Amino acid sequence: MLEVLTGFIEEELADRRYFLAMSRQAPVWARQRLRDIAGDEGGHARRLMAVYYLITGECYRPAISNERICIGRWCPALRERYHAEACNGLNYARSADGTTDPCLARLFNELSADEYRHADELMAMLERAIQG
16 A cells, blocks of 8 residues: 555646646646646645655655756647546555555545546636637
8 A cells, every 4th residue: 555655646746746847837827726727736645744754654765857858749749648536546446445544545535526526617717728
């Protein structure tokens, strides 16, 4: 389970970086919401790192990424992020079902719901962008 946990931490941190980059290149109307989603992703990573500490008694040291993130065109970027968030929601739900620890299952279910909510928000942004 530690490998799953560390994978989730790294994924959340990568998503945070991506949403911050998106917020700098997004239309004005979407920037704050993308920063809010980035904040949510950072919060997810912190919660998961706290769980890692509870399990191991050691602080998790995330990998440092200096990778430059290129967003490209707005609608394809929203489409990509929508799919990533929906997949994250599914992965958390599967992990919740696969653990015997009720506290961990509850956390994974909460994170799953958040990821699906993010996917819904990205869909709404895409709808607005397509309407022009």
